[in-house]
Amino acid sequence: GNSVTQMEGPVTLSEEAFLTINCTYTATGYPSLFWYVQYPGEGLQLLLKATKADDKGSNKGFEATYRKETTSFHLEKGSVQVSDSAVYFCALSALNTGNQFYFGTGTSLTVIP
Amino acid sequence: NAGVTQTPKFQVLKTGQSMTLQCAQDMNHEYMSWYRQDPGMGLRLIHYSVGAGITDQGEVPNGYNVSRSTTEDFPLRLLSAAPSQTSVYFCASSDPSARGAKETQYFGPGTRLLVL
Numbered sequence: 001g002n003s004v005t006q007m008e009g010p011v012t013l014s015e016e017a018f019l020t021i022n023c024t025y026t027a028t029g030y031p032s033l034f035w036y037v038q039y040p041g042e043g044l045q046l047l048l049k050a051t052k053a054d055d056k057g058s059n060k061g062f063e064a065t066y067r068k069e070t071t072s073f074h075l076e077k078g079s080v081q082v083s084d085s086a087v088y089f090c091a092l093s094a095l096n097t098g099n100q101f102y103f104g105t106g107t108s109l110t111v112i113p
Numbered sequence: 114n115a116g117v118t119q120t121p122k123f124q125v126l127k128t129g130q131s132m133t134l135q136c137a138q139d140m141n142h143e144y145m146s147w148y149r150q151d152p153g154m155g156l157r158l159i160h161y162s163v164g165a166g167i168t169d170q171g172e173v174p175n176g177y178n179v180s181r182s183t184t185e186d187f188p189l190r191l192l193s194a195a196p197s198q199t200s201v202y203f204c205a206s207s208d209p210s211a212r213g214a215k216e217t218q219y220f221g222p223g224t225r226l227l228v229l
Contacts, residue, residue, distance in 0.1 A: 032216055034217065034218075036220075042222060042223075043117075043203055043220040043221055043222045043223050044156075044203065044205075044220040045220065046217045046218075049216070049217065051216060089155065089156070091218075093207075093216065093218070100146075100158070100161065101146075101205075101207070101218050103148075103155050103156040104155060105153065105154060105155035106155045106156075
């Protein structure tokens with residue numbers, strides 16, 4: 001079946017530190033991969049995505065590369081800011097399940113000044 | 114476009130009461146879904162719908178009913194509220210035919226439910 005496993009949190013970093021949040025997936029066929037971000041008290045919003053192998057999604061300084069050989073989609077940012085404090089969800093959508101979305105459990109990030 | 118809207122934002126219920134969480138979208142999306150979010154458990158799919166008149170169960174459907182009489186609306190009904198249903202509920206919609214740049218799932222702001 002389809003599933004997403006992401007790095008356990010919480011993660012606490014100092015401002016300007018490098019961020020990596022690991023995400024691996026299991027899927028039949030060729031899923032699309034997503035990172036969503038949830039700021040305190042809000043709903044989820046799309047951060048970036050990649051729809052085929054070797055694609056790189058990027059937005060607001062965050063990047064993730066679709067690696068089919070390792071079934072991974074790790075989220076990275078070179079220099080985090082306090083405003084990046086949020087919960088990050090990795091997700092996939094798969095054609096074989098009518099584009100139903102599958103989410104990881106979320107990783108909480110706190111950036112301290 | 115308002116996107117996905119949810120009402121109410123916050124609700125307190127007593128055990129055994131019933132209520133309906135409202136969800137509406139104005140993007141003409143065929144696919145709509147309800148999730149609950151609990152600490153340490155991420156998002157769990159309750160029910161989903163691939164179009165008007167069609168609904169199906171997700172991972173945690175017990176205690177919830179849905180209907181989809183129009184493309185725009187997808188209400189979630191709690192039949193007899195229990196403390197275990199205390200959670201944050203999110204409605205989402207997407208266009209299942211979208212590929213590439215248009216492929217994503219849009220979320221509402223959430224409803225916080227407390228069952229005493």
